[in-house]
Amino acid sequence: MSKAIIHTDAAPAAVGPYSQAVSAPAGKLVFLSGQIGLEPGTGELVSENFEGQVRQSFANMQAVIEAAGGTLNDIVKLTLFLTDLSKFASANAIMAEIIPQPYPARSTIGVASLPKGAQFEVEAILAL
Ligand SMILES: C=C(N)C(=O)O
Numbered sequence: 001m002s003k004a005i006i007h008t009d010a011a012p013a014a015v016g017p018y019s020q021a022v023s024a025p026a027g028k029l030v031f032l033s034g035q036i037g038l039e040p041g042t043g044e045l046v047s048e049n050f051e052g053q054v055r056q057s058f059a060n061m062q063a064v065i066e067a068a069g070g071t072l073n074d075i076v077k078l079t080l081f082l083t084d085l086s087k088f089a090s091a092n093a094i095m096a097e098i099i100p101q102p103y104p105a106r107s108t109i110g111v112a113s114l115p116k117g118a119q120f121e122v123e124a125i126l127a128l
Pocket residue numbers: 015016018106107108
């Protein structure tokens with residue numbers, strides 16, 4: 001899939017590792033459910049640690065992407081949910097390590113709570 005990044009100086013620059021917009025040719029879209037930091041084997045949170053949960057969430061997301069026949073390059077939109085937005089910079093740093101450029105579009109939302117007491121959830125849309 002060849003995605004194109006859309007950027008304009010008439011809108012604010014990204015405040016994290018994301019693009020203002022991404023366009024993708026008409027094709028197959030895959031909508032992923034949100035992933036939290038559960039270990040696939042146990043179904044329990046990998047850690048009480050925010051960074052550990054973020055990394056496990058992205059690993060879970062990547063496993064589903066690969067099961068759909070895609071790669072991280074096929075992500076066109078991510079949504080991040082954090083129970084503590086003071087961890088925004090940490091989430092950005094981990095995401096920038098994992099997600100290849102050009103970055104997908106993204107929304108980040110602070111929420112009161114997440115299932116299983118998780119601190120982080122990531123949801124993705126792919127264009128294959
Ligand atoms: C401001 C955003 N769109 C973000 O951090 O995802």
